[in-house]
Amino acid sequence: MLVLITYDVNTEAPAGRKRLRKVAKRCVDHGQRVQNSVFECLLDAAQYAVLKAELTSLIDPALDSLRFYQLGNNYKSKVEHVGVHPPFEQDGLLLF
Amino acid sequence: MLVLITYDVNTEAPAGRKRLRKVAKRCVDHGQRVQNSVFECLLDAAQYAVLKAELTSLIDPALDSLRFYQLGNNYKSKVEHVGVHPPFEQDGLLLF
Numbered sequence: 001m002l003v004l005i006t007y008d009v010n011t012e013a014p015a016g017r018k019r020l021r022k023v024a025k026r027c028v029d030h031g032q033r034v035q036n037s038v039f040e041c042l043l044d045a046a047q048y049a050v051l052k053a054e055l056t057s058l059i060d061p062a063l064d065s066l067r068f069y070q071l072g073n074n075y076k077s078k079v080e081h082v083g084v085h086p087p088f089e090q091d092g093l094l095l096f
Numbered sequence: 097m098l099v100l101i102t103y104d105v106n107t108e109a110p111a112g113r114k115r116l117r118k119v120a121k122r123c124v125d126h127g128q129r130v131q132n133s134v135f136e137c138l139l140d141a142a143q144y145a146v147l148k149a150e151l152t153s154l155i156d157p158a159l160d161s162l163r164f165y166q167l168g169n170n171y172k173s174k175v176e177h178v179g180v181h182p183p184f185e186q187d188g189l190l191l192f
């Protein structure tokens with residue numbers, strides 16, 4: 001299934017910038033960056049649970065925000081893009 | 097249906113900052129800001145078409161990026177939030 005991950009990490013302090021790098025790195029390992037803090041990940045339920053736990057452990061819940069949107073397996077018709085940097089193919093599938 | 101709108105607007109130039117304000121304002125008029133550049137909007141198909149066209153007209157497609165994700169009507173189970181600023185109720189419905 002396609003899982004959309006969006007995040008806002010508070011980078012006012014150096015610790016926040018460190019968290020941001022870690023969160024972004026973890027997401028890059030599992031999916032496709034489509035915008036600055038927006039990732040699209042093709043994951044099964046188990047992978048999703050693991051990634052969600054990992055990301056949750058990386059943020060400061062008092063300062064940062066993570067959102068997960070499950071778009072299921074039939075996601076192609078649900079995603080539209082306008083403008084620069086069209087999404088790359090995830091696994092040979094064109095995302096829109 | 098719930099439509100998720102995410103955007104990256106290039107703000108290197110003053111014109112970009114102006115575009116960003118306009119895009120954000122238009123989204124605020126139609127939905128709930130849940131993260132910096134992430135909005136959740138409850139729209140019917142006609143409203144969605146109008147908003148998409150309006151936002152498309154506001155950005156510079158060579159510099160900026162808009163993404164639309166249609167989560168349908170049964171979105172509650174598809175959205176998860178971790179951390180600060182939990183989403184506010186859209187229309188009396190708790191989003192997670």
